Amino acid sequence: MSGIATxxxxxxxxxxxxxxxxxxxxxxGVGVIGAGPGVWALHAPTLAAFSDSFRVVHVAxxxxxxAAAIADRVxxxxxxxxxxxxxxxxxxxxxxxxPPASHAELILAAVAAGKRAIFCxxxxxxxxxxxxxxxAACADAGVALVVGTNHxxxxxxxxxxxxxxxxxxxxxxxxAVLSLAPNDRYHALVANPVPAAAPPHRPPIDPxxxxxxxxxxxxxxxxxxxxxxxxxxxxxxDIDRVVSARALAPIGYDVAVSAGEAFAxxxxxxxxxxxxxxxxxxxxxxxxxxxxxxxxxxxxxGSALVHVRDEEGRVTRFPPAAADGYQEEWRALAxxxxxxxxxxxxxxxxxxxxxxxxxxAAADAVREGGPR
Amino acid sequence: xxxxxxWTEDPGFRxxxxxxxxxxxxxxxxxxxxxxVAADGPLAPAEAAAAxxxxxxxxxxxxxGARAVIDVVAGSGVPxxxxxxxxRADEAGDAAIDPEQVRxxxxxxxxxxxxxxxxxxxxxxxxRVLTGGPVVLRAASRSSSGxxxxxxxxxxxxxxxxxxxxEVPARAAIRLRAVAPTAVEVDIDDSAGVRGIxxxxxxxxxxxxxxxxxxxxxxxxxxxxxxxxxxxxxxxxLDHDRGVAEALLDSPxx
Numbered sequence: 001m002s003g004i005a006t007x008x009x010x011x012x013x014x015x016x017x018x019x020x021x022x023x024x025x026x027x028x029g030v031g032v033i034g035a036g037p038g039v040w041a042l043h044a045p046t047l048a049a050f051s052d053s054f055r056v057v058h059v060a061x062x063x064x065x066x067a068a069a070i071a072d073r074v075x076x077x078x079x080x081x082x083x084x085x086x087x088x089x090x091x092x093x094x095x096x097x098x099p100p101a102s103h104a105e106l107i108l109a110a111v112a113a114g115k116r117a118i119f120c121x122x123x124x125x126x127x128x129x130x131x132x133x134x135x136a137a138c139a140d141a142g143v144a145l146v147v148g149t150n151h152x153x154x155x156x157x158x159x160x161x162x163x164x165x166x167x168x169x170x171x172x173x174x175x176a177v178l179s180l181a182p183n184d185r186y187h188a189l190v191a192n193p194v195p196a197a198a199p200p201h202r203p204p205i206d207p208x209x210x211x212x213x214x215x216x217x218x219x220x221x222x223x224x225x226x227x228x229x230x231x232x233x234x235x236x237x238d239i240d241r242v243v244s245a246r247a248l249a250p251i252g253y254d255v256a257v258s259a260g261e262a263f264a265x266x267x268x269x270x271x272x273x274x275x276x277x278x279x280x281x282x283x284x285x286x287x288x289x290x291x292x293x294x295x296x297x298x299x300x301x302g303s304a305l306v307h308v309r310d311e312e313g314r315v316t317r318f319p320p321a322a323a324d325g326y327q328e329e330w331r332a333l334a335x336x337x338x339x340x341x342x343x344x345x346x347x348x349x350x351x352x353x354x355x356x357x358x359x360x361a362a363a364d365a366v367r368e369g370g371p372r
Numbered sequence: 373x374x375x376x377x378x379w380t381e382d383p384g385f386r387x388x389x390x391x392x393x394x395x396x397x398x399x400x401x402x403x404x405x406x407x408x409v410a411a412d413g414p415l416a417p418a419e420a421a422a423a424x425x426x427x428x429x430x431x432x433x434x435x436x437g438a439r440a441v442i443d444v445v446a447g448s449g450v451p452x453x454x455x456x457x458x459x460r461a462d463e464a465g466d467a468a469i470d471p472e473q474v475r476x477x478x479x480x481x482x483x484x485x486x487x488x489x490x491x492x493x494x495x496x497x498x499x500r501v502l503t504g505g506p507v508v509l510r511a512a513s514r515s516s517s518g519x520x521x522x523x524x525x526x527x528x529x530x531x532x533x534x535x536x537x538x539e540v541p542a543r544a545a546i547r548l549r550a551v552a553p554t555a556v557e558v559d560i561d562d563s564a565g566v567r568g569i570x571x572x573x574x575x576x577x578x579x580x581x582x583x584x585x586x587x588x589x590x591x592x593x594x595x596x597x598x599x600x601x602x603x604x605x606x607x608x609x610l611d612h613d614r615g616v617a618e619a620l621l622d623s624p625x626x
Contacts, residue, residue, distance in 0.1 A: 173518060179549070244520075248530055254530055263513065263517065263519075263534060274574055275553070284480075285538075289482060309545070313562075313564035
């Protein structure tokens with residue numbers, strides 16, 4: 001036993017046992033904190049697919065009227081504060097879908113309110129100072145906790161890991177490249193529009209301002225690259241140093257790191273218009289190249305597509321699974337609550353520490369002069 | 373049309389000459405001929421072509437060939453066409469994109485040890501094409517597995533290059549994407565027999581037609597055009613691409 005279990009003085013076995021004792025087959029009432037377009041487009045339809053396990057009973061959001069609009073459509077109550085939602089006895093499961101800076105505080109509040117399960121949108125925490133009390137609280141209370149790192153839950157990722165285990169190859173390089181189309185293009189394909197708050201004003205990135213660029217890179221690493229950082233950690237857990245880091249216009253990041261003899265590259269650009277989203281995760285091993293093309297965000301288009309190109313140029317395509325990562329993360333929470341899956345806090349801690357450390361190191365590199 | 377003498381011992385270029393039989397004829401000596409010189413071969417043929425009055429020189433194997441051969445050819449004063457099958461002039465034209473719109477170029481190369489350097493040089497060449505000009509190395513790291521680099525193109529266009537050296541004798545594969553409202557993707561895989569240039573926009577995907585002309589025939593046609601007065605930048609481009617690769621792969625480790 002090491003890592004979080006040791007740090008928290010908690011046995012993993014104990015945590016697992018707590019979850020199994022809590023098994024039951026009844027529907028859980030879900031309280032959703034946050035009512036942005038992403039919530040309506042993503043979690044409401046996803047939960048509808050798990051209506052045997054979950055039903056949305058309460059939506060809370062501080063933004064004018066959006067919680068009520070969503071709640072009306074799913075037959076739930078609404079309120080203007082998280083406190084009101086957490087006081088609702090019908091809420092068993094709290095879904096935290098607010099901006100990242102509020103996640104840790106809301107998890108602690110949900111645990112304090114006696115809730116039994118939490119689905120937290122990524123990231124779990126934005127700093128180590130936030131992370132440690134959050135995990136301690138959840139472990140002490142035996143709260144089931146799932147972080148919405150949907151790529152980690154994508155069935156294609158399991159298949160890729162099986163391929164890597166079976167072939168026994170060594171990882172030489174990893175790349176996550178994103179070219180993002182506007183989100184509302186995909187919101188409109190999975191839900192009717194709901195009133196959206198005006199987006200926060202973001203001044204254009206000034207490359208001559210290292211402080212601004214560093215802040216942008218850190219925020220994007222924690223909030224966007226976080227989709228893929230658990231996958232990077234799975235493959236290259238020991239990052240040595242940041243080789244280069246920079247903010248990109250109009251908004252994005254480009255970060256390269258070394259991990260022993262291997263490298264990883266994380267690049268993303270958000271574009272105001274143009275081509276569909278490209279979300280490609282590439283692994284080059286001693287013997288082959290594995291490409292994972294994730295569908296654009298918010299969609300339920302099945303799992304990612306995987307192509308393996310071997311040393312002789314043969315390309316193998318893995319058949320996609322019908323389920324996607326968004327569905328699988330909720331299924332995972334249901335399985336933990338049903339005692340079908342152990343609650344493991346260690347990987348959550350390791351993923352969060354990895355992401356925070358990488359985001360901090362990338363921001364430092366930008367602050368100190370960007371590419372170097 | 374007057375046929376031009378053509379001097380080569382390269383079977384691929386002999387075939388190309390046969391496919392341009394109305395424009396070229398075999399020559400007995402370099403004088404007055406378009407000459408094929410292998411940069412990855414001995415120096416003597418290069419000297420014979422350069423000093424022997426060639427009308428133009430086609431340089432093969434130049435991506436990783438000897439600098440001495442390239443220098444001799446460059447000093448000949450005649451048009452020099454660099455034969456680069458992974459970076460064909462027609463495909464480079466097909467991939468043309470407005471560099472002002474490019475927000476990022478992401479380039480990946482991977483190959484077995486034998487082709488690692490040539491794949492890296494050609495990837496840098498494609499970066500130059502997509503950014504619209506020379507690139508500058510800003511940061512890099514390398515290891516036994518390959519190299520990763522942050523570069524900048526003209527107008528500060530950011531470029532990320534990752535070149536990976538497989539442990540098996542795999543042939544080279546290069547993939548690049550210029551991220552823009554209309555993005556372009558270049559996909560070249562020698563083992564898989566893939567060559568593709570695709571544009572991605574809000575309207576969907578446009579794949580450029582395959583270029584079926586052999587790379588040798590294309591290079592020979594370009595040499596004939598050069599004799600007729602078409603300007604070339606092949607040697608300067610080669611010098612750039614090799615120079616950036618040398619800075620990435622050969623400079624003291626950071």
